[in-house]
Amino acid sequence: MDEDRSTRERILDVALDLFVDQGYDKTSLREIAERMGFTKAALYYHFASKSDILMGLHMRMHNALDDLLPELGNPPVSLGVWERFLDSCIDRLLANRKLFLMHQVNQSAFEKVHNQDHAEEHLELAERARKLFSDPAVPVRDRSLMAASFAAAFITPMMAGRMFPESDLENLGDVLRDVVHAVLKA
Numbered sequence: 001m002d003e004d005r006s007t008r009e010r011i012l013d014v015a016l017d018l019f020v021d022q023g024y025d026k027t028s029l030r031e032i033a034e035r036m037g038f039t040k041a042a043l044y045y046h047f048a049s050k051s052d053i054l055m056g057l058h059m060r061m062h063n064a065l066d067d068l069l070p071e072l073g074n075p076p077v078s079l080g081v082w083e084r085f086l087d088s089c090i091d092r093l094l095a096n097r098k099l100f101l102m103h104q105v106n107q108s109a110f111e112k113v114h115n116q117d118h119a120e121e122h123l124e125l126a127e128r129a130r131k132l133f134s135d136p137a138v139p140v141r142d143r144s145l146m147a148a149s150f151a152a153a154f155i156t157p158m159m160a161g162r163m164f165p166e167s168d169l170e171n172l173g174d175v176l177r178d179v180v181h182a183v184l185k186a
Contacts, residue, residue, distance in 0.1 A: 008046050011036060012060065015053045020102045024054060024109035051113040058110060061103060064096040065089060069128075076137035082146050083184050086153045090176045093157045100157060149183040152176065 014035045018027040029050050033043040047053045071085045093100060103110060133143050153176060 011046055012056050016057055016098060016102055019106055020098055024106040054109060054113050057099065057102060061099045064092050064099065068092065076135050077132060079142055079184050083181065086149055086180050087177060090153055090173055094173050097157060145184050145186060149180045152179045152183055
């Protein structure tokens with residue numbers, strides 16, 4: 001069973017590279033199988049379809065951040081707790097930048113493959129964010145700063161993915177933290 005899991009993870013790694021480099025729509029299952037060194041039929045043993053591979057990558061992205069949510073604790077969330085949470089998120093975003101870039105590059109493909117169960121998971125996260133940013137126990141100014149810092153932490157790495165040369169991204173974590181901290185101290 002562990003060998004199957006390992007093979008699935010390697011397939012996801014290969015697909016990730018191809019989906020970032022040439023896009024989901026232009027990548028064939030045959031290409032993924034060939035890069036893995038086996039037949040397309042063997043690929044079907046691990047994934048029923050190309051959309052299943054895409055969802056596997058999408059779930060990797062979720063898993064990269066899901067375990068950070070408990071850091072927020074119980075409401076109300078203070079600016080200090082929020083700052084520490086975003087610092088952790090920035091580390092994870094940058095460590096998994098290729099996953100987030102793949103999501104940005106292939107947004108239309110993700111819209112097509114989202115299933116009902118997964119859509120409900122997104123709704124739960126959206127509801128949690130709405131509650132966080134509308135919590136009357138947190139001053140409006142603090143909630144505004146939290147929302148602005150969230151945008152800086154999450155949108156910038158996705159935007160930077162293709163807009164900046166790799167050499168410019170080396171210090172992106174430090175820059176993002178500086179921006180987030182400056183926003184929260186405004």
